[in-house]
Amino acid sequence: MTELRLYHGVSKPDSFLAQILTTRLLAAKQQVVVMTENPKQASQLDDRLWTISDTGFIPHCLIGHAYESSVPVVVTHLEAGTPPVRDVMISYVGKMQDYSSYLHYITILREKLAAEDEFHCELAAQSERGHTFKAFDLSSSQG
Numbered sequence: 001m002t003e004l005r006l007y008h009g010v011s012k013p014d015s016f017l018a019q020i021l022t023t024r025l026l027a028a029k030q031q032v033v034v035m036t037e038n039p040k041q042a043s044q045l046d047d048r049l050w051t052i053s054d055t056g057f058i059p060h061c062l063i064g065h066a067y068e069s070s071v072p073v074v075v076t077h078l079e080a081g082t083p084p085v086r087d088v089m090i091s092y093v094g095k096m097q098d099y100s101s102y103l104h105y106i107t108i109l110r111e112k113l114a115a116e117d118e119f120h121c122e123l124a125a126q127s128e129r130g131h132t133f134k135a136f137d138l139s140s141s142q143g
Contacts, residue, residue: 001130001131001132002099002100002102002132003132003134004099004104004106004127005009005090005104005105005107006106006109006123007092007106007108007136008111008120008136009137009138011139012107013092013109013110014045014052016138017090017108018036018049018058018107018121020090025034026058026072026073030072030087030088030103030104031044031072031075031086032072032073032085032087032089032090033073033075033083033086033088034060034073034074034075034076034089035083035091035092036075036078036080037077040078042062045075046060046062046075046135049073049075058135059071059072060074060075061073061074061075062074063075063080063084064080068084074086078093085101085102087102087104088102088104089102089104089105090107091105092109093107094107094119096122096123097124107119112137112139120135
């Protein structure tokens with residue numbers, strides 16, 4: 001079953017993503033796909049991931065690059081079609097993605113969601129199907 005996590009109210013999504021990647025996912029040698037809304041957002045994230053970590057860059061590439069199969073992180077977008085199968089999907093998109101092929105499905109959103117928000121409810125309902133769901137409101141914990 002897939003572990004679903006929702007981090008909302010994140011003031012600096014890219015920095016938070018880098019923290020998750022470096023401290024948890026890459027350390028565990030997990031392969032990651034990051035889903036963005038569109039090609040422009042994917043390209044901007046691609047640029048930031050080269051310099052965002054204090055300890056160096058995060059090895060990654062954009063979807064369709066020749067190195068896609070050899071890097072631990074692939075950045076893609078909704079318009080690119082079906083994303084590659086990896087251990088983890090991290091989504092910047094506030095709507096449900098097909099997570100059935102992933103061990104972990106993590107959503108990072110800048111906006112804070114109320115418990116009754118449609119997307120929040122849709123994720124929470126997945127626990128009835130045997131998936132683990134946890135939501136984290138980071139809006140009050142960031143400066």
